[in-house]
Amino acid sequence: MPRASTLIDPFTAVAEPKRRQLLGTLGQREMPVSDIICELGWPQVMVSKHLAVLRQVGLVSVRRDGRRRIYNVNADNIKPIYDWAKTFEKFWDHNLSRIKQRAEAAAKQSKPTLHKEKP
Amino acid sequence: MPRASTLIDPFTAVAEPKRRQLLGTLGQREMPVSDIICELGWPQVMVSKHLAVLRQVGLVSVRRDGRRRIYNVNADNIKPIYDWAKTFEKFWDHNLSRIKQRAEAAAKQSKPTLHKEKP
DNA sequence: TTGACATATTCCTATGATGGTATATATTAT
């Protein structure tokens, strides 16, 4: 299989910088497509297609308002990304708080398989 | 440009599920490629190539040990992902704690548009 | 109805990433 994932998970959806931008914009306030177009300055089709992707993955939700569609962030599906990244916090959080035990346990007790060779 | 970014930033690198798996494995402890191969059960070439990508983006670092290469996570470059995702925490963190002020300030001053329905 | 407006979808193409196979490089052992 020549290429793994697609648009089924938030990670791939968010890999596209434009989609992060879009989410950032929507994060400020819910808005209709026209506003997004205005704020980002992209062609309408581009906005609509990126929105379609984000919708598929469930990162945004829509509701209709006349001929407009009001989009807003569905942040629950961003949380998995946050959670995943957070599993590495022990590496950058050096003045540990409650994570102390867990982090130290995991990080330090790996034996010195580090830089010794077969004698 | 038909298809935007590639393997230049952590987001795209981490979009590949296998690479997240790999990072998760390396997150436990630093290890040589052979151990990764063993733990994940992937063909060697696959591991090496995914590592190459992660290296390019700076998500892992290597050091040599004889004919082995010891890899470990370079978590500093995962933090941008964490930070980005964290900007949406106001949406899912409803029983706020210390983030209260900040979250509320940011979230509330745009109207309570969170889960409105079609009228 | 017709027309204007707002947004979505279909079709097309080019790029480039992924996985596989084979091969190259580097290091240690004999």
Place this chain on the structure above:
DNA sequence: ATAATATATACCATCATAGGAATATGTCAA
């Protein structure tokens, strides 16, 4: 030097996807 081990790189084929253009759908107004 040769072989064995450990890992990386080059080459190839497939196929998903971003973007563009054109078009479709849906909604309000006259």
